[in-house]
Structure formats: C-alpha cells, structure tokens
Amino acid sequence: MAIHQDANGFWQVQIQRKGIPRIRRRGFLSRDAAAVFERSYLEKYQVAAGSLGDGRLLSELIELWFVRHGAHLIDGKRQRRQLLVMATELKNPVASRLSLDQFVAYRYAKTQRADAARQRLFNQAHHSLIAMFNRLHNLREIDYTSPVCNLALIEL
16 A cells, blocks of 8 residues: 655555455646545545454454453443344444444435434433444454444534
8 A cells, every 4th residue: 555656746556455455546736636446445445453364253252352352341241232122223234344334324315304312312322332332442352443433422
C-alpha cells in the first residue's frame, strides 16, 4: 500500500493486501485526497489489524462477552437479550466485518419514524454494543475495534 506522486504532479494510490482486491487509482490532485480514498477503501473491506483471521459471528461474541463480563452485571441478562436481538436484526454478520454502512442503514430503519423514547432505547442498545466491543478488546479476546464504536449516538 503506497501513495506516490507521478511525473505529472498527480498522486496515485496502490493498495495490495491479503484478503482484499488489489487496486490502483491515479489522478488525485493532493496527497490528502489520495489518503482519504485509501482510508475509505480499507474501511470498506474492514482491513483492521488482525481482523481477517477472526471469523466469529456477532452472536458468538455476545455470548463470549456475557460469559467473561456480562454475567457479573446487574442487568447483564437484559443487555445480552438486547444485543442478541440486535444481532438477529443485523442478520448475524461476522463481527470483524460489521461495517459502518451496514449499521447506519440498520439504525435508520429502526429510528426512521420513532419517537424520542424509542430513539433513547436504540441509543441504549448501541451503547451496549460499543461497550461489548470495548470490553472484549480490553480483555484481549479480539484485536480490532469495530467501526460501530466510532459512530456517535443519536442526538435527542
């Protein structure tokens, strides 16, 4: 993966990593534009460090979180049920490949015509998902962070 400037002064990007399609793009006017393209392409294919080897489903990570941490919480069972419902509605993707676009589309569908109370409930579920990923990362069960963790909660 590299960003180079060609003889004409334009910038070009070449990305070649195991597990994703190789790509070369030319004609960027600035290095920043080339870097933005590179980041968005890599995010699209979820090439976070070490995420290619983890093929566990979202529901499997939820169960792992519950065993390692959630069972010790007062409302751990409720959070587990809430997270499993969310995983089912997301069609239980491979957790390391859960994309930001996929989650935003799900959030839009769930909150499109929702009142403030339902939006608060969705924010709670989203926050539980963020906390689950963060806790598993802190416990060294996963070695990547989910793009869902960087998405802001709904403003009420």
